[in-house]
Amino acid sequence: MKSLLEQKLIKIISTTASSPTLDTASSLKASNHHELDLPPASQRTQKEIEMARNFMMNTVNTVFQPNTRLTLLEAIQCCQTATELRQAYLHWEDVLSTSRIGLKRLPEFKKKLFAVL
Template identity: 45%
Template sequence: MPETIDLNATVFAKTAVGQEEIQSRTLGLSLLVRRALVLVDGKRSGAELSVFLVGKGDVESVLAELLDKGCIEAVARVGKTPSTATPAAAPAPPNGDTAPVDIADTGPEIDGLPPAAGRSAKDNEMARHFMINSVNAIIGQNTRVSLVTSIFEAQGTDGLRKVYRAWEASMAGHGTGARRLPELREKLFKVL
């Protein structure tokens, strides 16, 4: 009898089939399952991945589907669950986008911003579009998919402010983005 895998306490990596699926989209994965596949990086456990899929379904069933289709494989087990561990923020990769965006710990408040309650839904949409457009225009379209997805799915001003740190890090890690960061930050802060 095969050993049962604790999907929450297992770290997964993409297989060759999974890498091909990201490019070809031939398996007909749902948006949620495809997003989970993109987020699998060989560093985060199933429980850590669930943070990025919160409220969108059972992470165990999503991972089980990816395992069944041969898109991911177990590479390690973790000793303690993420509820007792503090996940470290992964640095933005130089090219591509295999590392998920860590927005769990946003650190201190962002200096220079008014209270989140003072921002309207229109401000939120303007901030969301500004962040996505700046990533696509400066860093490159489709190179930071998980960051763009996190920005797109951020709920309200607080959610956008949480993902701001990842946006800022991505900009700072890119030559043109780093040079333009003060200007971009000033424009973004008008609606964030």
């Protein structure tokens, strides 16, 4: 990163550090699990959380070129609980909707994701 800055290939727009969580999806609270027809986040096991995290990352990398949506992938990777993954869900859905293939397969993806989210 430093060498890219020195070569003036990139520039820093803002110096405020933010965590890789998704502010745009913060409106999705754990209490809203009924809107998604999901059980309470506290009922999900660590295995289900890991499966949901992997599924979300794999679908993004399948629909788009691998690792091209880094902000989303980093945010998903940082999620440690079902509640955090549910907060990332809206951004995941929005990103997949920007692709014709993603939009077409979104109902299938959501059904599979909701089984473990």
